[in-house]
Amino acid sequence: MIHRLQRGLVPEKHHVALRVDGELAFEHCITRRGFDSVYTIAYHRRPPHWVRDEQDLGEHPGHVEAAWDGAVRRRHFQPARLPVGGSPFAARRLFLANPDVSVWFARPDADDDTLVANADGDELTFVHGGSGRVETPLGVVPFAAGDYVFVPRALPHRWRLDGPAFLLLVEGRSPLDLPKQFRNQVGQLTMDAPYCHRDFREPVWPEGGPQALGAPRLLKILRHGRVTLQELANDPFDVVGWDGQLWPYAFPIRAYQPRTGAVHLPPTTHITFAGSGYVVCSFVPRLVDTREGAIPCPYPHSSVDCDEFLFYVDGNFTSRRGIDAASVTLHPIGLPHGPHPGRYEASIGTTRTDEVAVMIDTFSPLLPTRFAREVEDPSYNRSWVQQAGGEQTGGGVKDPVAW
Template sequence: MRYHRLGSLPKKHHIQFRKPDGGLYTEQLFSTRGFSGPMSTLYHINQPTEVSGWEDRGSVKVTYLEDEPLRHRHLKSRPMEPKGDAISGRIPLMGNSDMEWHQVVVAEPMKSFYKNADGDEILFVHDGSGVLHSMFGRITFKPGDYLVIPRGVIYRLDFDAHPVRMIALVSYGPVEIPRRYRNEYGQILEHAPYKERDFRAPEALDTFDEGGDYEVVVRARNRLTAYKFPYHPFDVVGWDGYVFPYAFSIHDFQPITGKLHMPPPIHQTFHAAGFVVCSFCPRMLDYHPEAVAIPYAHSNVDSDEVLYYCNDKFGSRKGIEEGSITLHPLGIPHGPQPGAVEAALGHTKTEELAVMVDTFHPLKLTANALELEDPAYWQSWKTKRS
C-alpha cells in the first residue's frame, strides 16, 4: 500500500510528543515483516503494552480431512444458517499451508475486539454493509467490498443489519497488489484493472480516551487468547506509514477484455504467498466474429481453483446458484460443461460476478465442507453418448 496518515503526529518520529496535560503519548512501531518490511507508526494515549489480564480461549486450528479422493466439488453455502459474530461464526471449509477459507453467515454483532496475528485477512462482504473500526480508523463498507486487514490490526466489524454473508480468507503470507500492476516506484500502472483511488484507506480516526474493561481476542499460533485492557484499544491520536487496513470494491474492478478469450490472470486482484485472488465482473465479451467467449478446457496441473459465485450467472458453468462454491483441484482438467460453449456463442456481454482463489498447493477440505456438498457435481460434464 501507499503512504497514508491520519490524526496528529509529532514533527519527527522518536521525539517527545506531548498530550495537552503535558504527559507523553506512547509511540508504537507497527511492522508486519521485521524492521525492513511495510510499517506504520502510531501514537497512543495509553501504553499498548499494558494489559489487566488474559484468558485462554482454546485452539482454532483447522482440522482437515486427509486422503480425500480427487474430484471436482460443488459446495452450496446458501442453506447455511446464521451463526455467531463475524469472528466466532467463521466456518472453515478448506485450506493448506498458505491459507484458510472460512464461510461466514454473521448472526450477531461482535462483543469483543479482534486481532489476527497468524495472518493477513481478506474479507469479502457479499451482502452486508457497515463500518470496519480499527486502531487505524474507520472504513465504511458495502456489498461487494473486499476488506484487507494486515496481521496484528485490532478491529471490530459493525454491520447495519444481520445476517451478512462473507468469505474470510486468512493468508499466512502478506497480501499485496500484484507486482506486474506496479512500476518500480510501487505506483499502479495504467494497464492495471484499478488505480490507487479505488483503494479506500481509513477515512477518519476515532480516538477513545476512555478507561474501562475492554477485551481483545487475539489469534496467534492457532490459538485464541482474550486480552483485557483497562482502556479503549482505539486510543490512537495519530499514525502514518504503509500498513493499515483498506477496502476495495469488486464493482470498482475494471475488467480487461480482448478480441479473443483472455486468461484468468487478467482478473487478478490480490497476490499472496501461495495463492491469488481474482474478481470476475460484468463485462463485454470477446469481439472476434468467431470468438468462443468462455474458457477452453484447461488442465490446472499445478493449482487448485475455487470460485465463489455472487450470482447464478456464470457463462461457463451450469447448475450453480448464488452462494455456490466450486473447487476444481489440480491433477484433472476442467472447463465448460457440455452445451455451455454453444449456449455462449454470439453473446456480447456477461453479468457474472464471482471471486476466485487459485492456490499453488493442494487444498484440503473440512468436514463442514462435505456437509454443503452437491455430490453429483462431477457428473455435470457427462455427455449423452449413442
C-alpha cells in the first residue's frame, strides 16, 4: 500500500487478453475494502482458483482464548521463554488480542513446509532475530533482524529462514497502512513524513518469475483461528506479471526518522503504521530534548483510552529496571505508568538514547492468553509499589480491605 509497482508482463489495460506462449493468462484481481481501495492484478498461466482437495485441520495450536483474567495490573511478559522450534506458521503463539488486533510471538527454526495464508488479517511481523526471505506470488521479500515485514491478508506465501528466528506478529483485522497524515492528497509520502518511498523494500522478481521458486501446492489458510488445508490444482506462483499497490514489503525499523523536540515529545511522534483501533510505533536511536532542564525520560502518564504494549528490542531502556531485550510490558487502560524514580532524574542532561522498541497502542483492551500468562513475570506489578519514604520494595497490603 505504498505506491504502484509493476513486475513481469501485464497487458496494456485491465481485463483484456494477455497471451503467454499462445495461451490466455488468467487475471487475478486482489482488492481491499470491497472494490473501493487499493488493488493488485496478477496474471497467472493457469486458473489460480482451482482446488483439487481441501481438509479442515482444526484449531491452530497457537490460537487459544484471550480473556480478562483478574485485577487490573501492569504486566511484564517474557516471550524469549517460548520454546524454539517449528516453522513460522506452526510455531506462532497468540499472546494478546482484542477485536481489532492480535499479537503473536514465534521462535521458529525451520521453513514453512507449505504455503500459508492468513485470512484473519494483514500481518506485520517484526523480526527480532533471524533472517531469510518471504516468498510470494508477487516476488520475494528478503528480511533481517530489525525489519518489519508486511504480508497482506490472504496472500499465499511461505517463510524461508536462514536459521532460528524470533518474530513478533501483529495481525490487524482492518487494512494496516501508513497513517494518513504522512500522505499528500495523491498518496505520495510527504516531505516531512518519518520515512520515504525508498525505505520500503519492494518484492524482488526472481529470475524466471515466481514459478522458478518451486512453491508447494499445499496451502494452509488461517481463519477464525482454524486452519484449512487446500491442495491447489495449479501452481499459485505461476504469475507472469502483476501491477498494483497491494504488495508485501519490508521496512527496517532503523530507517524510521525520529524527531527531537525542545522538550519530551509524546509517543504519537513515533507512529509508523496504523489500522482501525490501533497504531504501531517505532522507537529508534535519537537525540533527546534540547531545552535546558528538559527531562528526556518519559513523564508518568495515563493514556486513559489506550492499552499500551511495548516490546523492547535493543539498547539501554532508560525508564524501568528489570526490563531486558525481548521483554513485553503491557500497561492497561486506567493505570498511570512511568519511570522508576532514579531513572527519571538521571535522564536530565542526557543528549541521546540508543533504545529500540516497538509499541502497539490499542483503543480496546488487549486480553492475554495462557501463552502470555505462562511467561509472565509476576513480580513486575509489585515493582510499582512505593513504600512511604523510600525504595520500591514490593510492600503488601497489610490489612485486607473490603471494596
